[in-house]
Amino acid sequence: MSVPLMELVDHGLGLSLQDLGRRGWKRFGVPPGGALDDHAARWANRLLDNPTNAPVLEILMHGVTLRALRRVTVAVTGAAPHVLKAGRGGPWHTAVIEPHQEITITPPQSGLWTYLAVAGGGFAAPRWFGSVSIFPRGGLGESLGPGFVLAGSEAATPRPDSPIGERWVDPSEIRNYARPPALRVWPGPQFDLFSTAARAAFFEQPWRVSSRSDRTGYRLDGAPIPSPALTLPSEPVLPGSIQVPPDGLPIVTMRDGPTVGGYSKIGLIDPEALAWLAQCRPGQQVRLELILGPSHPE
Amino acid sequence: MDIRIDPFGPDALLVRHTPQGHEAAFARGLALQRHLEQHPPVGLAEITPGFTTLLLEFTPGTRPDPRWLSVVLGAAFRGIKSTVAPERTLEIPVIYDGPDLPAVAAKARLSVREVIALHAAGNYRVALLGFAPGFPYLSGLDRRLHTPRLETPRTSVPTGSVAIGGEHTGIYPAATAGGWNLIGRTPLNIVDTTLARSADPKAFLFQPGDAVRFVAIPQEAST
Numbered sequence: 001m002s003v004p005l006m007e008l009v010d011h012g013l014g015l016s017l018q019d020l021g022r023r024g025w026k027r028f029g030v031p032p033g034g035a036l037d038d039h040a041a042r043w044a045n046r047l048l049d050n051p052t053n054a055p056v057l058e059i060l061m062h063g064v065t066l067r068a069l070r071r072v073t074v075a076v077t078g079a080a081p082h083v084l085k086a087g088r089g090g091p092w093h094t095a096v097i098e099p100h101q102e103i104t105i106t107p108p109q110s111g112l113w114t115y116l117a118v119a120g121g122g123f124a125a126p127r128w129f130g131s132v133s134i135f136p137r138g139g140l141g142e143s144l145g146p147g148f149v150l151a152g153s154e155a156a157t158p159r160p161d162s163p164i165g166e167r168w169v170d171p172s173e174i175r176n177y178a179r180p181p182a183l184r185v186w187p188g189p190q191f192d193l194f195s196t197a198a199r200a201a202f203f204e205q206p207w208r209v210s211s212r213s214d215r216t217g218y219r220l221d222g223a224p225i226p227s228p229a230l231t232l233p234s235e236p237v238l239p240g241s242i243q244v245p246p247d248g249l250p251i252v253t254m255r256d257g258p259t260v261g262g263y264s265k266i267g268l269i270d271p272e273a274l275a276w277l278a279q280c281r282p283g284q285q286v287r288l289e290l291i292l293g294p295s296h297p298e
Numbered sequence: 299m300d301i302r303i304d305p306f307g308p309d310a311l312l313v314r315h316t317p318q319g320h321e322a323a324f325a326r327g328l329a330l331q332r333h334l335e336q337h338p339p340v341g342l343a344e345i346t347p348g349f350t351t352l353l354l355e356f357t358p359g360t361r362p363d364p365r366w367l368s369v370v371l372g373a374a375f376r377g378i379k380s381t382v383a384p385e386r387t388l389e390i391p392v393i394y395d396g397p398d399l400p401a402v403a404a405k406a407r408l409s410v411r412e413v414i415a416l417h418a419a420g421n422y423r424v425a426l427l428g429f430a431p432g433f434p435y436l437s438g439l440d441r442r443l444h445t446p447r448l449e450t451p452r453t454s455v456p457t458g459s460v461a462i463g464g465e466h467t468g469i470y471p472a473a474t475a476g477g478w479n480l481i482g483r484t485p486l487n488i489v490d491t492t493l494a495r496s497a498d499p500k501a502f503l504f505q506p507g508d509a510v511r512f513v514a515i516p517q518e519a520s521t
Contacts, residue, residue, distance in 0.1 A: 026346040026353075028502050030431040130497045138431040139457070139472030139489055186307045189314075233323075234428060234435070236346040236353035238310060260348055260428035268307040271358075 002124035002151040004069045009102065011145055012063025017123055020053040022131035026259045030140075032239060033133025034255050036215060036278035037113050039175065040078035040092075044117035047075040047094050047167050054122025055132040057150075059114040062107040066116075068097040069149070072156045073119035073165050079111030079177060079279060092169035094119075096158055111177030111279040119164060120155030135256060137216070177279040182289040184273050188242060188265035189235065193228040201225045202266060203290050207250070211282035215256040218277060220286070224248025227264055234260040240269035252277060300375055301330075303364040306353065311364055313352040313371065322380035323350045324425050324437070328507060329378035330371060339367065347506070349426060349435075384423065384509035390469070391515045392418070392460050396480035398448075402462060406442045414514060416440045417481065422467065422510040427502065432471040432489040434504040439467045451477030458483045460512070469504075 008015075018041065021034025035041035035058055042052040057064075062080065073096050076083045081091030083105055097103060105114055125132040126141070134141030158165050185203075194202070202225050210219035227244040237243070241253040243263035252269060253261070269277060270291065280286055306312040315330055316323040327347050334345055334354070341360025346353040356362075394414040403413045422436040429435075444465045452475060455461070459470040461478035470476055471488035486503060493501035504510070 023344050025431075026344060027427065027506075028431060028499065029427045029429055029433050126495055127497070128491075128494050129501075135431065137472070137474045139491065140431060140494060186305070189304060189306060189312050233349035233351075234426070235312070235348040235351045236428075238307060238353070238355070240307065258429050259346060260426065270308065 001154075003154055004149045005072050005118055005123070005152045005156050006066045006068055006150045008064075008144055008146055008148040008150065009067050010063060010065040010104075011143075012065070012105065013060045015057055015059040015064050015144055016134055017055050017125045017132045017144070018058045019055050019122075019132050021133055021255060022129050025129045026236065029259050030129055030138065031135065031216075031256050031259055033131050033135060035113075035115065036255060037078055037111075037115070037275040039275045040113070041115045041117075043092060043169050043173060044075045044077040044115040045122065047077075047092070047169065048073060048117055048119040048164055050117060050119070050122050054117065055125050056122060057116040059105050059116060061112060062105050064105045065102055066150070067102045068099055070099050070157055072097050072152075073158045073162070074103075075117045075119075075167075076114060077169065078114040079108035080105050080114040081108075081174065082106075083114070090168040090171070092174050094165055094167045096165040109178070110281075111175075112281055113279060118150075118152050118156045119158065120153035122152065124151045124153070133256075137256070175276070175279070177276075180276040180280060180286060181273075182287040183277055184270040184291050185242065185267040185288050186270060186291050188267040190228060190230075190232070190264035191266055193230065193264055194244075194266050195226055198225045198227070199266070202250070203288055206285045206287050209277075209280045209282050209284050209286065210249075213282060215254055217254050217257050218252045218280075220250045220252065222249070225250075230264060232262050232264065234262045235265075237261045237265070238268060240271060240274045241265050242267045242269065254278065301368065301371055303368050303371070305361070305364060309356050309358050309361055311354045311356075311361065311367065313354065313367075314350060315352065315375070316350040324423065324507070325380050325382040326375070326378060327352060328382055330375065333371070333374045339370075347426060348428075382507060384507055387509040387511060388504070390460075390484050390486060390510060390512050392482040392484050392512045393517050394418070394482040394514055395517060396460065396482045398461075398479035399481050402443065402445050402479050402481060405445055408442065413443065413481070416443055417467065418512045418514045420467075420512070422512075424504045424506050424508045424510060425466070427504060427506060430471060430474055431494075432502040432504065434468050434510070435466045436468055436510055437466060439465055443467075445479050447477040448479065451475055455480065456483065458485065458488070460484055
């Protein structure tokens, strides 16, 4: 039985409910969905003793305002770490919000996505093929707007003796999104079809995240690389797949991206590194580093 | 060797099973998929077909050696049939009034009426669901109607649009950006969102392997 917990006052630059996505539906054309920065989303839930795949709010940049409808314990991680308790207790923390109190997501110093979780097992929301991740482009659900009421468990309200309203993440787990590491890249299925010069140009130059990026894909700007003149019968892709269309500018498939693609794939960003890319802002530089492991095609 | 299996990142294998454009690609892919479903390697989490490929995703740390899987699948591969009969035929009503009909006709050097007649006369198969939830890639399009995708995709294609992209025809299940040539629309619901909520695969009107026929209906019937 779920109860109203919070009301969306302002949807700012956009937000959605996300868990860790769905498995088993790509064969029907349904992308996995799920939190783009799963590292931050998992920590928001862990702070509250929730399952790590409990539904959280994924908030783009700033401007979102929420009003508590009852006393609730929440946790905030990701790009805007000081939303609730600036200067007290450290970033990536929990806090107790009183009824009628408002939370506004302030502009983060770095990163794009902020995660807000609620205690008691997370937000209650309809699931589409087993995940709360909405997918308006595919006809699954609608974007959240002002007046939307977020529901959850009565256990979101802290008991008097509950310790979870005063927790924060160990600083070693908190990421500085302004300084991502070089992103590790596995060779893709068409790696060998790219010329030696194209591969060198791909891995030697710093790329900039394009402003034409969203939950379906992040485009990279830089010096175009020669792409193999080849039309593939569409192949399945994974989040992190790096496709190079004929214009030579790479597109990284993200979690709402198409399930199949027909462009040559030079590589795959390691699943552990993809959350770093997700938090890179348009214009931010990223470096890519080839993994020369047992998976390298001989 | 008829199949080739390569790692795709740390947790997945890509199985390439048929030379490009092979007519038996669908039957072979389906047979491999069914074999893997009946005899799943330890840790197999998801199978996603492409036209001539299968993507196998494994729980982290469990991916098998591709050489081992090549032996296993290679043995299964030798006995399979190169055709598979459809289990059912779907009849899809279409109002042929798409904005790209004149362009498709001009490229084919046919009249719009001839394009409609050819498209509605075809026997199609669902070769793949992909791109968007429930979007069917239908094979069997008359060669004369093969039309390249638009150079600049539309930012919004209406729900139910019947379209041609290259050698395939398909139907947009929901309003989305898209680069295929729009030739008509169907009033049918392609994805049942109620069944999507209960995670039922029957949510999708089209299933891989279905035979499909289009039936032209007059414009008034849509209102």
